[in-house]
C-alpha cells in the first residue's frame with residue numbers, strides 16, 4: 001500500500017543556508033504523525049517544502065504516489081493538502097467571516113466543510129464573525145486559522161505548532177477539537193516542540209535534529225520510555 | 236479678489252485633482268497588491284492619450300466617437316499592461332526591488348520612443364464630445380460641461396472601487412492578496428492571475444485618465460514623465476497603497492496647484508514639493524497610509 005504522503009531524502013535551503021539534510025518520512029491515510037524537535041531543527045521548513053512554499057533542492061515528495069515536488073502552493077492545496085502555519089497568518093484587516101469566505105472561494109475543492117460546519121466545530125467563531133481577524137485573541141486566531149484551512153476540504157492537514165503561545169486551558173480545548181477531526185478520519189501531520197500535546201494526538205513520531213530524522217517510531221514508545229524521551233529531546 | 240474668481244480656481248483645482256486621482260489610484264492599487272512601484276504608469280497614461288487620439292481619427296469626432304475612443308484606449312492600455320506583467324515583470328518578483336524599478340524605468344524609455352516613432356513629436360489634440368461641448372454658468376463663472384463630468388466621475392469611480400473592494404467576493408480576495416500573498420496561495424489561490432488582473436485594472440485606470448484628459452490639454456511627448464512625478468507626489472501625500480489616501484492626496488495636490496499659482500507663478504510646484512517633503516519627514520507612510528510592517 002502506498003502512503004498518502006511520502007518524503008524521500010528531501011534537502012531544502014534558504015538561499016545559501018541549508019536547513020534540511022535528507023528528510024524522509026511517510027504518512028498513511030487516517031494517521032496522525034508528529035514531527036518533534038526543538039526550535040530551529042527544520043519542522044516548519046519540512047512543511048513549507050511539502051506545501052511548495054520553499055522548493056526542495058533535492059529529493060522527492062509523493063502525494064498519493066504522484067510526484068508533486070516543485071508544484072506551486074495553490075496546486076498542492078488543490079490536490080488536498082491544507083497548511084496551518086505556526087504564526088497563524090490571519091488576514092488581519094478582514095473579519096472572521098471574510099477570512100473564511102476568501103478561503104472558501106479560492107479553494108477548488110468542495111466537501112463537507114462549509115462556513116456553517118466550521119462554526120459548528122468552533123462555535124466561538126460564529127460570535128466573532130464580524131470582528132477583524134487582527135483583533136482576535138491568540139486562541140481565537142488559532143481556531144480561525146484551522147477553520148480557514150478546513151474550508152479547502154483537505155485530506156491531509158499540516159498543523160505547525162498549534163499550541164504555541166496559548167494558555168493551558170485554551171490548549172486543552174484545541175486538543176479536544178483536533179482529536180475530533182482525527183476521529184472523523186482527517187490525516188494529520190503535526191509539528192510540536194513539546195511532548196504533551198503531540199503524544200496526546202500522535203500515532204507515530206519523527207524526532208528531527210539539525211534538519212534530519214534522528215528517531216522514528218510509534219508515539220507509545222516515547223510515551224512509555226522517559227529515558228528515551230530525555231535522550232532525544234532533553235526534556 | 237472676487238469670490239467668483241476664487242470659486243473658479245477651486246473648480247479648476249478639483250478637475251485637475253480628479254485626473255490625478257484616476258492616474259494615482261491605479262499606481263496605488265498596483266503597489267498595494269503587487270508591491271511593485273510602476274514607473275511606467277505615466278507611460279500607460281500617455282499611451283491612453285495617443286490611442287484615444289488615434290481611435291478618434293479612425294471613427295471620426297462626430298457623434299459619440301470620443302467615448303468609444305476613451306473606452307478603447309483604456310482597454311488597449313489595460314491589455315498591454317497585463318501582457319507586460321504576465322510575460323516580463325513576473326520574472327522579477329523573486330529578485331530585489333531594484334530590478335523591478337529598473338525594468339519599469341526601461342519601459343518608460345521604450346514606450347516614449349514607440350510613441351515618438353508612431354505619433355511624432357508634435358502636439359495633438361482631441362475635441363470635446365458633442366454631448367458635453369456646452370457649458371453652464373455657476374456662481375458667476377463659466378464651467379464647461381466636460382469639466383463637471385470629470386469632477387463627478389472621480390468620486391464615482393472612487394466609490395465604485397471602494398465598494399468593489401469592500402463588499403464583493405473578488406474584492407475580499409484582492410485585499411487578502413495584498414495582506415499575505417503566500418498564505419493566500421497556500422489556501423489554493425492562483426495569486427499569479429490575481430496579480431495580472433490587478434495590473435490590468437491599474438493600467439486601465441491610467442489609460443482612461445490619459446484618454447479623458449485629451450479634450451482639456453494637448454498630447455505631447457514628455458507628458459508621461461510629468462504625470463508620473465505628480466502621481467508619485469499624490470500617493471506619497473495620501474499614503475501609498477491607501478485608497479482614500481490617494482483620493483485625499485489628489486484633492487490636496489489639485490487645490491495647492493490652483494491657489495499656489497496666485498502667490499506667484501511657479502510657487503505651486505514649490506508648495507506641493509514642500510508639502511511632500513514635510514509629509515515624508517513627519518509621516519513617511521502618508522496621511523491615510525499605514526507604516527509598512
Ligand SMILES: Nc1ncnc2c1ncn2[C@@H]1O[C@H](COP(=O)(O)OP(=O)(O)O)[C@@H](O)[C@H]1O
Nearest residue numbers: 014017019037038039040041042043044045046
Ligand atoms: N526564511 C528563512 N531564511 C533563512 N533561514 C531560515 C528561514 N526560515 C528558517 N530559517 C532557518 O532554518 C532553520 C530551521 O527553521 P525552521 O524550519 O523554522 O525550524 P522549526 O520549525 O523546527 O523551528 C533555522 O535555523 C532557521 O533559522
Ligand SMILES: [Mg+2]
Nearest residue numbers: 043044045086
Ligand atoms: Mg517552526
